[in-house]
Amino acid sequence: MSNNQTLLDRSLRSVWHPCTQMKQHETYPLIPIRRGDGVWLYDVDGKKHLDAVSSWWVNLFGHNNPRIKDAIRQQLDTLEHVMLAGFTHEPVVALSEKLAGLTGLGHAFYASDGASATEIALKMSFHYWRNIGKTGKTRFISLQNSYHGETMGSLGVTDVAIFKDTYAPLLIQSAQVPSPDSRLAEAGESAEDFALRCASVLEQYLAEHHAELAAFIIEPLVQCAAGMGMYHPVYLSRARAICSQYEVHLIADEIAVGFGRTGTMFACEQANIKPDFICLSKGITGGYLPLSAVLTTDAIYQAFYHDATVKGFLHSHSYTGNPLACSAALATLAIFETDDVVHKNKETSARIFEKMQVLTDLPVEHLRHQGMIFSFDVQTANQQFSRQCYQAAIAQSLLLRPIGNTVYFMPPYTITEPEIDFMVKVSHDVVKAVR
Template sequence: MNNESWRNRSSAAVWHPCTQMKSLENLPLVPIARAEGVWLHDFDGNRYLDAVSSWWVNLFGHGNPRINAALRDQLNKLEHVMLAGFTHEPVVELSEKLGVLTGLGHAFYGSDGASATEIALKMSFHYWRNTGKPQKSCFVSLNNSYHGETVGALSVTDVALFKDTYAPLLRQSVQMPSPDWRLAEEGESAEEYALRCAEALDGYLVGHHGEIAALILEPLVQGAAGMAMYHPAYLKQARALCDRYAVHLIADEIAVGFGRTGTMFACEQAGIRPDFICVSKGITGGYLPLSAVLTTDTVYQAFYDDSVTRGFLHSHSYTGNALACRAALATLAIFEEDDILNANRGRQAKMNAALQPLCDMPVAHLRNTGMIWAFDVVDAPADFPHRFYQEALAHGLLLRPIGNTVYFMPPYVISDDEIAWLACQTIAVLRKVMG
């Protein structure tokens, strides 16, 4: 069957995510037959460089031989068993490794980023209830933050497109100024602006900390805000303020963890440890849905009791799925065996050099943190995201702009030649779209 056949069948049977289905009349689906490395291949023989890691999840390429081998081995042992009352080798080993990497413990598993956010919010709320402070039930996040689209996660998200329709279903939360350095005053450094935003957070917490359970934030890069990047000084100050006012700090490392910002976890660049860390996306190398929340022993002990109601009773059927945990273990093994964080520094430098010609084009704020790059297109037309996306496909690229922001989050196996080709084709697409 060809692309057209699969498009028609999918449109008739599948409700696609984050999609106005009527738009598929003019923005056709791209059926994918197979994938290898950084390349996606459709049914008509076309290929596309997966420059966004299939929604930021694929770290070591499609069809990675080592992850494939680990999953085949696990299939011959155990595919899944309920984690209530049972345990298994992959979930124990993964939890131990995540504990070492994060400095936190007792991993609690979910299926995706939004469920990790839900878990962390519920744990924080329940902790204060268990410790005799039930009034601490409100949450603070950053302007333009994104933490998922389930009801609890959406309550601390600040993206109107996702949130406004469901406002009557949501708990109220408070948003603080984002330390996004694009918002700094002329002559103000990224660090100075970050510290100014931290002062605003201080000003709010000093008067409201008695009712605040937690501050939740995306460390260093706010993804859905258009890859808004900020100085680690904000994280250091946020940690100090949360300590001062007895407020939990929840680090949403769902998109920025596992090497994406240059360190294994973004919080490391500020030298801090959060009270909760949420991880997902790259945790399985893009193979299977899995998320985890790790927290402190202090939080864990507040739930350890003879009373069932003081326990954390959140669950879902596939919690700690053995296959997903085994994929995650294989992913972590690649980090260690191939010295990925160090190797990525070389890729980062090559990509930065390849993108320099953009400085002579109508773009602003060309920026980079680790293996994330972005630039904003000046005077972009209203239909820019769709036009750029379609033209990128015609040039063999999977790129999905956020508003007027074009960003790259490629798999870590991208080669020097592929980096050069990606940059060259992006520039060609931009010239075509902007005329």
């Protein structure tokens, strides 16, 4: 038995893989990865795969990045971890200062993953209103087709049936308002006009229900799990104004879209707004270590600052603000600063989208991009399109992970011109073959 097969058998016997019906691996084998370098993942047999999805949208500057590795290595020689309750350390303070400067919000609260960040923001919002005496504000709203994570609280504001329906009896109840996803606009209706129409529905809902609403949580500019649903930034502008008018918190879930993915450091910048909470994760450490953060306003922070312990935010986990993860995040932010990443991404984004025009000879629609997120929808009757597309692309050394009939690219920012050509050509061939 080969080392490859031995590893696969061991994994199937011992690991419960995420977002997976494990029985499917009887037919579709796992891919055992030995190492990564740049945009490439190398399996145990030496075959390489271009990571066009940044390993679930986390990798910004390529696998095996020397600057991030060196930062982690240096931190490892001094302090690997200390609890953040009653203690502090330089990496968490420096990172909090950096994030405050970038977001205009302060007092970063740390966790390990995006869903946990959503939980924190929801709890903070609810607890804030309770602390100031508005105890009736206990409910939340989100967009239709929204995704905010799969823990109990985050799943309560998620609107993706396959994740949510099984657990519905366990969840907080939330309401959804129409998504401004421009693919849903009427024929001849501009993305801006459609966004404004959706915002008017939001305004009507808040006018009627604001007394019971704690917060509106939204993925700025791109609803990723909805098949990269993209919308006009005017919706964010109106949402900010409407939430302010009716005293409802605005939570910006920038977990997937932050750190340069949408063309600016944070998506909210494109509407020139500041949310009441911002949730960050995924790319925050460049894809190296699990970390998430929630930042909020000084006014919200002050509502918890009290002699009574019960009025404090008593949320925690053992690895909060881990120094190694914070060091990776600081190195990631340093690359943005020294390498003018956001500006360079504009050039890369334009180049990728220009090359994607060759896809228009296929039955595709809504060819679109927002910064370094690229997507198109395939017109197909093939019920197995997503799985077959994944398998066919893997056979040609490309990692794609379609969402339904939506094919998307979210590659590391370090992708080169030949690698872009390879990514687009293989995608074209695969879609043509399996549609």
